[in-house]
Amino acid sequence: MVQDEEDMPTLFEQEIYEQPVVLARLLTDGRTRAEEIAGRITAFAPHAVFIAARGTSDNAARYAQYLFGAHNRLAVGLTTPSLFTIYDAPPEYRGMLVIGISQSGQSPDIVTVIETARMQGALTLAITNDTASPLATAAELCFPLHAGVERAVAATKTYTTQLTALAMLSTALAGAPDLWNDLMRLPDAVREAIQRNTGLAERTAAWAAGQRFVVIGRGFNYATAFEIALKLQETCYVVAEPFSSADFLHGPIAMIDSDFPIVLVAPTGRTFADLTGLLPLLTERNASVSIITDATADPAVLGSAVTLPMAPGTPEWLSPIPAVVAGQLFALAQATLRGYDPDQPRGLTKITETY
């Protein structure tokens, strides 16, 4: 029995593996609701969008900045919840779409932002896994994630469903049938990312001594860099700092020396040249680079990095979903190599109440 328990996958691992099924359910069950909400947003015609979120959900908000910008021409900013809670001096959000994103829907500061914005005359939307939560109740509109209970402390399936929900809303707003076809292929892309990155511990053993990581992405995958860094922090207790490739060149590159562990998020697309353009600079410094990409045979990649492969064929705007799954499996492999239990992160609880 003891052996069985040891061989049992962790909750973190189980929930990583659940993602293809969970995403397929959201895509099927949520489309009508996404289209209803898009209709309300279009009628409201917001000046801009502001998003309130913390932790993993804040990374989903970062994805929305690029997605709603590129596909819907919407200007998107992230809110500053402490103006509402600590300073009692909220900015004016009348005429804006204000979105609260929270797995549990419990975080009091996010709820306060939504309540205040709604009173000011903003259109408010909750994206949450719990339709009975304070956040769902506070907002005028609610888009449920249908992700099922998430038991691991480090979020996985709720992050990918948050991204998918945002992608569904953006696609409904754009009214683009082609993009819906792309979306429907997501569960398969995630399934392939899981298959190609299972048993990663052996291939990434060289990173297991690293106490400092840098994770670099840009554009749609800027969010992916943040989320992979957060998973490494939560499960491996390392300092993992996310950067855009542009900001990285403005100072932080100075800290890279021999064997420095770096994860590049570089799927095919408009940021690929920018990300792979860093490889010679990193190689020059003898950094240890792993790269999440579908362009595994590209000459820019071959030989200069260990690849965490994605299946080809996912368009760039959806690549953050299979890319982060590869990153989740990288964090899992690193935690395993270090002898840590990802289900028991030191000092963390599933619901963190911040004000």
Place this chain on the structure above:
Amino acid sequence: MVQDEEDMPTLFEQEIYEQPVVLARLLTDGRTRAEEIAGRITAFAPHAVFIAARGTSDNAARYAQYLFGAHNRLAVGLTTPSLFTIYDAPPEYRGMLVIGISQSGQSPDIVTVIETARMQGALTLAITNDTASPLATAAELCFPLHAGVERAVAATKTYTTQLTALAMLSTALAGAPDLWNDLMRLPDAVREAIQRNTGLAERTAAWAAGQRFVVIGRGFNYATAFEIALKLQETCYVVAEPFSSADFLHGPIAMIDSDFPIVLVAPTGRTFADLTGLLPLLTERNASVSIITDATADPAVLGSAVTLPMAPGTPEWLSPIPAVVAGQLFALAQATLRGYDPDQPRGLTKITETY
């Protein structure tokens, strides 16, 4: 002669020491211009503000999010320059105030954001040290920093002048004479921060082996945490990650173990309780905490951290300026202890052109 050279203060140190004079000049020479620009902004009545910046200037933009929110009720978001440059899919900024912040005014992506926003019908403003730069030319309005040439690669005086310029604009927008009085006391507050934190190397020798730092701030001083982390990265080649105290509890606290070096930015004000509330959690984990504060005799602080003292009397909304100066001197002390020359950061140049 060799000895003279070794004893000569670095450019980084010289420019830290210049700050009281440079800020006094901006406050005197810039007030009329700040009031003119505020008049234009008030007449335009923007729906919201979006700011384009990179590196140190991006940290100034973070300060503006809190300041314009708390004092002017303006919703402020940070732009995503790659939507303009890499994706060629800019969001719609008509009706917005769009501000570009750049010391050199050279960064092509920031210039592109301002050019595009101006064509879309946004009100555009450049905050820069070079009034002949492409950024100054691209924007409808320009607020010059009067900081003089900055020669050190790691920015110091241009950051504190950027914050001061933003504080002057906000105060002019609010039309509040009391706040101008607070502003005029800034050069003395910075002078005192320098005096109280000179010779810091001896008191912070315990941090000199640290390769990973966490810097925590919140609200007005969220920006300060980012900027101090960036100085540590640029001058000491460490991974230094900034957090809001709220986000820190949502995951990253798991990585803190014995002797982990942490800098808390905790001046007196509304976030003080939030920041010092972390001290028991950090002490429990035997972390090594240094704290930037004017409340050096507060029971919450005494005995649990090494203090980097600020003079009392600076209101919270201006505290990021003396607080970051204490952080600059901390970075200088750490670089000195490690034998690094802060004027020669590996692989950095003063002007970084990103697209």
